[in-house]
Amino acid sequence: MTPLQKIDAYWRAANYLSVGQIYLLDNPLLTEPLRPEHVKPRLLGHWGTTPGLNFCFAHLNRIIAERAQDMIYIAGPGHGGPAAVAHAWLEGSYSEKYPDVSQDAAGMRRLFRQFSFPGGIPSHVAPETPGSIHEGGELGYSLAHAFGAAFDNPGLVVSCVVGDGEAETGPLAASWHSNKLLDPYRDGVVLPILHLNGYKIANPAILARIPEEELVKLMEGYGYRPHIVGPDHEQMAQTLDEVFDQIAAYKDGRATRLPMIILRTPKGWTGPREVDGLPVEGTWRAHQVPLSGVRDNPEHLAMLEEWMRSYRPEELFDADGHPIPQILQTVPQAERRMSASPHANGGELLRPLALPDFRAYAAEVKSPATQTSEPTRLLGAFLRDVIAANPHNFRLMGPDETASNRLQAVFKTTSRAWNAAIEPTDEHLGAGGRVMEVLSEHLCQGWLEGYLLTGRHGMFNCYEAFIHIIDAMFNQHAKWLESAKKIPWRRPVASLNYLLSSHVWRQDHNGFSHQDPGFLDVVVNKKASVVRVYLPPDANTLLSVGEHCLRSRDYVNVVVAGKQPVLDLFTMDEAVAHCTRGLGILPWASTDQDQEPDVVLACAGDVPTLETLAAAALLREHLPELKVRVVNVVDLMRLQPPSEHPHGMSDAEFDTLFTVDKPVIFNFHGYPWLIHRLTYRRHGHHNLHVRGYKEEGTTTTPFDMAMLNDIDRFHLVMDVIDRVPGLGTTAAHLRQRMVDARLQARAHTREHGEDSVEIGAWTWPAAFSS
Structure with missing residues (x-):
């Protein structure tokens, strides 16, 4: 086989495995004619985006192997779960993590049966999937997660497949600007692949319908070098070679713009073209399960068998169900496999923070409630030295409110990350800054999630009322942590720490719109194994709580503390005892x-x-x-x-x-x-x-x-x-x-x-x- 033929074989194998996951209970290699009892009674999953994801995985594997490139993927279309699972199984990492799902016919049968099945695995690119750090059940956050993963990972490329449906969301639209905060020397690279397959669940995708010239100008306006690719192996291979040459030029200072790919494929590519007289491939009807009545409709059953045999499984798997050697030759080795990268299981790379003694930043209290301090100002001094002691694995996120929340002492140590133009009147801006500020709570949350899930530490400071903007993102991250705790091979990651200041009782100057403490109600809905809520009443208790949260793992810690002067109630020893008791x-x-x-x-x-x-x-x-x-x-x-x-x-x-x-x-x-x-x-x-x-x-x-x-x-x-x-x-x-x-x-x-x-x-x- 030629290299492109091997890539095509890998792609066909991944597609075959993906269809099998959606449909089959038994007869995984089609060694006998397909019968109704071989098919699941409840057909769940999403086919439409899956073949495009498989196409990307197959070609990225070649780049990884040829260039010895560290890479992880973000599957923005989370409904492409069958693709990510198929990819991990073909790479071998799935069987390593789950030995009962072996890389043979018996394992393939288990792989098919467990997908979207009671007691099995979810249909999304979930924590159970090796190589995943982004479930994608809620759309809009893939690119922010990708950039979060790339920060402080100078040798890493994060390939991020952005679905054309999620590209319509506000958070995703803002995420394109993350390149202005990426440093080519200290950080890794994000390769966005905008996957235009034309449709969402039931409607056309906007970016797939606008004129191509307009789309290219849009991406150029965001600061990228777009490359347009169609459903063609040779074109994709040539484009990726050019793209990674441009990435190398960016990394060594010969280029200032990062490339991105616009990939056009039919929705439901290689699936049934027509069902019951209606077009399917290339339409919204391919979004979920193209053939829905397989058990009861002999015509649908025959179409399913024809569909699966069109991938020629006898050429892809041997009689025992093992992928043929030519397919396995396309797979990178060991930790180079995207599904086995330690960056996608960040706890493997996590190192404890070097923390200064928080007691050194205490307010001196001679008599309780007779003097005042600004709690977040004292915490800011502590965070200043946390940043100084951890210059490569700690970042402070916030929507343009770091100074407003009285944490400005950090700017004595670092600047705000910034890789765009700088004016003489600007302050604290520069490449490599440890403070990430942009007026989007969505981006701050997404960056921090990606940063934490790839093995680093951080904190998100925000006005209390407006943390609600990321309620759903918090939900998704908490659910991820809840699920990951049950998976033995997922290693603990640093906790997601919120500092909510400028709170309801001291937003008297901004008024009613800025007064809302309801995030606490949202947080306590989550599993007790994940959430913690702290309300320190003074500066010394805030220092004690803050240090504790930075040391913790696998939690979401919510700390609410004012920035205005409040009474000092506890000496530091008393504060530690009080916080320990709770x-x-x-x-x-x-x-x-x-x-x-x-x-x-x-x-x-x-x-x-x-x-x-x-x-x-x-x-x-x-x-x-x-x-x-x-x-x-x-x-x-x-x-x-x-x-x-x-x-x-x-x-x-x-x-x-x-x-x-x-x-x-x-x-x-x-x-x-x-x-x-x-x-x-x-x-x-x-x-x-x-x-x-x-x-x-x-x-x-x-x-x-x-x-x-x-x-x-x-x-x-x-x-x-x-x-x-x-x-x-x-x-x-x-x-x-x-x-x-x-x-x-x-x-x-x-x-x-x-x-x-x-x-x-x-x-x-x-x-x-x-």
């Missing part, structure tokens, strides 16, 4: 020492904690006989039972802290019902009253924002009076004073445009300090 009593703010409390004031989040402390001080001043216990929660998952989350507290421990029969007023950073959801099984849940954000907001002062949502100190005192037995009548005068205090505070803001000094600059009274 929650605890603040003895200096409580008045129930060695006694049963009359009421528990609980809090989670920096501003709710401030208001809770101020309420505790008011109660101590005006109701000195009342026994108040103040409990702060850092690790939100501690509120759940251990049966629901590994961080959960036992009922006995929960009852000791919160009691089973006393009122609990819980002041919470987010939506109140989340606390109820986490604690509804607890013994004292009927005594729990939660205050939190209730969709009341505007452009106003910080304290007025708290009053709009009834988390303010005065309302908390009113809640205590209303819920502690006996106080309703004896404390009526105090309750009225609290109502009046709220009215006065609001009147002050309306007249002066700011909170009064006694509220805005409140600290723990010296008279109550021990």
